[in-house]
Amino acid sequence: MAKAFDVVVVGGGPGGYIAAIRAAQLGLKTACIDDAATTDGKPALGGTCTNVGCIPSKALLQSSENYEHAGHQFAEHGIDVKGLSVDIARMLARKDKVVKQNNDGIVFLFKKNKVEFFHGRGSFVKTGGDGVEIKVTGKAAETLLAKHAIIATGSNPRALPGADFDEKQILSNTGALAIGDVPKRLGVIGAGVVGLEMGSVWRRLGSEVTILEALPDFLGAVDTQIAKEAAKVFAKQGLGIHTGVKITKVTVKKTVVVDYTDRAGTAQSATFDKLIVSIGRVANTAGLEAAAIGVKLDERGFVGVDDHCRTNVANVWAIGDVVRGPMLAHKAEEEGVAVAERIAGHHAHVDFNTVPWVIYTSPEIAWVGKTEQQLKAAGVEFRAGVFPFMANGRARALGDTTGMVKMLADAKTDRILGVHIIGPMASELIAEAVVAMEFGASSEDIALICHAHPSLSEAMKEAALAVDKRTLNL
Ligand code: FAD
Numbered sequence: 001m002a003k004a005f006d007v008v009v010v011g012g013g014p015g016g017y018i019a020a021i022r023a024a025q026l027g028l029k030t031a032c033i034d035d036a037a038t039t040d041g042k043p044a045l046g047g048t049c050t051n052v053g054c055i056p057s058k059a060l061l062q063s064s065e066n067y068e069h070a071g072h073q074f075a076e077h078g079i080d081v082k083g084l085s086v087d088i089a090r091m092l093a094r095k096d097k098v099v100k101q102n103n104d105g106i107v108f109l110f111k112k113n114k115v116e117f118f119h120g121r122g123s124f125v126k127t128g129g130d131g132v133e134i135k136v137t138g139k140a141a142e143t144l145l146a147k148h149a150i151i152a153t154g155s156n157p158r159a160l161p162g163a164d165f166d167e168k169q170i171l172s173n174t175g176a177l178a179i180g181d182v183p184k185r186l187g188v189i190g191a192g193v194v195g196l197e198m199g200s201v202w203r204r205l206g207s208e209v210t211i212l213e214a215l216p217d218f219l220g221a222v223d224t225q226i227a228k229e230a231a232k233v234f235a236k237q238g239l240g241i242h243t244g245v246k247i248t249k250v251t252v253k254k255t256v257v258v259d260y261t262d263r264a265g266t267a268q269s270a271t272f273d274k275l276i277v278s279i280g281r282v283a284n285t286a287g288l289e290a291a292a293i294g295v296k297l298d299e300r301g302f303v304g305v306d307d308h309c310r311t312n313v314a315n316v317w318a319i320g321d322v323v324r325g326p327m328l329a330h331k332a333e334e335e336g337v338a339v340a341e342r343i344a345g346h347h348a349h350v351d352f353n354t355v356p357w358v359i360y361t362s363p364e365i366a367w368v369g370k371t372e373q374q375l376k377a378a379g380v381e382f383r384a385g386v387f388p389f390m391a392n393g394r395a396r397a398l399g400d401t402t403g404m405v406k407m408l409a410d411a412k413t414d415r416i417l418g419v420h421i422i423g424p425m426a427s428e429l430i431a432e433a434v435v436a437m438e439f440g441a442s443s444e445d446i447a448l449i450c451h452a453h454p455s456l457s458e459a460m461k462e463a464a465l466a467v468d469k470r471t472l473n474l
């Protein structure tokens with residue numbers, strides 16, 4: 001006999017587990033199915049983000065940055081460190097501990113909110129008057145009946161044709177987060193978010209890192225001025241970034257040999273001890289049997305949804321990486337909450353224009369809204385204000401004055417259209433811009449607000465003042 005629920009969520013990543021919690025909070029009888037497991041077979045709730053994405057990458061970014069600071073920046077503060085060394089095994093164990101804390105946290109949240117969890121793989125069987133029938137295989141073999149089903153099955157790393165992931169020499173994000181010894185020569189294909197973050201980790205720990213990027217421009221989706229600054233800083237740090245390359249062959253022996261043509265079209269070859277392939281991700285619908293209930297995928301394999309995350313089948317919804325839009329944990333979460341609210345009969349809205357992006361390199365890069373090049377292409381008249389961290393007192397005290405805050409505001413209405421930051425704590429600073437844009441603020445609104453001194457946030461106020469050409473500290 002099938003177990004009946006108001007809502008069954010397939011996938012326990014940030015989209016799925018948050019949707020399940022919110023649905024349960026709204027009084028709906030809710031279940032969540034997730035198949036991820038720890039090495040000893042226990043549930044590993046939290047999806048890509050918790051297990052092999054956001055959380056472990058930030059743990060390693062922090063550890064490697066601490067190491068770099070101890071080696072290169074402490075001396076300036078009068079702190080001498082002798083005999084500095086790094087224990088990678090301990091660093092990875094700390095990362096695993098942080099991941100486990102997050103896994104366990106979600107199990108606790110499910111219990112607290114009375115979400116029934118099924119550890120196994122979910123696949124659709126049929127849909128009809130009684131609801132959607134979902135089979136769970138694995139530890140928790142069950143059949144569930146759902147009035148509403150939410151697909152939150154996430155994404156998988158895209159492999160380079162002819163170079164499958166073996167996670168020993170050719171690494172996806174999973175292998176890149178678990179390298180046991182610092183590789184002498186580390187190759188990275190793709191100068192996107194994963195490539196830059198993982199490349200930064202292993203460079204700080206001692207690898208010679210070469211990043212090969214297909215597109216001619218570096219960080220094409222980022223505001224050009226910020227991307228140019230980033231290219232300069234990363235080159236100075238020693239990340240060897242080559243754009244406009246075409247990979248022709250990858251040969252795995254004791255080493256990994258990558259043949260490619262450079263931006264001038266000249267044939268090149270590079271030899272690496274390990275190769276990270278980070279060329280984007282594909283929707284994960286394998287084994288879901290979406291066709292069994294008639295759910296349509298789009299031409300790229302994503303589950304087709306409207307603006308409200310409805311699929312073409314009544315009462316079947318889809319959220320997060322498996323649908324269109326940015327592959328970001330907080331975007332998945334917002335969609336999850338909105339869908340739970342809609343199922344409960346409430347109004348819900350996700351503002352895709354104010355989804356922030358962060359690249360957790362050092363300096364961090366963060367932005368929200370439109371870039372200068374997008375505004376120009378759309379023919380929108382704007383005023384730009386830029387303020388460098390070099391002129392910010394707190395940045396000087398921190399010893400971290402790289403970068404700037406750039407604000408773009410409508411030339412007529414002064415409404416903020418985009419904010420772009422490269423610099424210390426950009427991931428935290430961008431929140432002010434998100435709030436401002438969500439409330440339809442003008443650059444003058446930010447300029448009129450009292451910001452604590454000395455703080456990095458004063459750079460946001462100064463960038464707003466710069467829109468009106470009246471900075472105070474520059
Ligand atoms: P996922 O997190 O992929 O979760 C899907 C879950 O469903 C998985 O547990 C999967 O095993 C399970 N599943 C799939 N099919 C089935 C099935 N049939 N039955 C049962 N279970 C199933 N985003 C950020 O916002 N900030 C970051 O700092 C960040 N860092 C990242 C770093 C890396 C290295 C990577 C790879 C990604 C990062 N991301 C980051 C992106 C973020 O991880 C994803 O956007 C987010 O995890 C998507 O959430 P989701 O719930 O849609 O899917």
Ligand code: NAI
Pocket residue numbers: 160189190191192193194195197212213214215245247277278279280281326327328357358359360
């Ligand atoms: P990405 O889309 O960020 O970058 C992929 C890069 O690879 C692009 O620059 C692309 O031009 C390049 N590329 C594609 N094919 C190539 C080829 N054949 N040869 C050379 N270069 C090629 O994808 P990435 O880095 O794999 O990350 C996947 C997603 O995960 C991101 O888009 C992001 O949504 C998410 N993520 C988010 C993070 C964050 O929020 N801080 C951190 C890491 C990942």
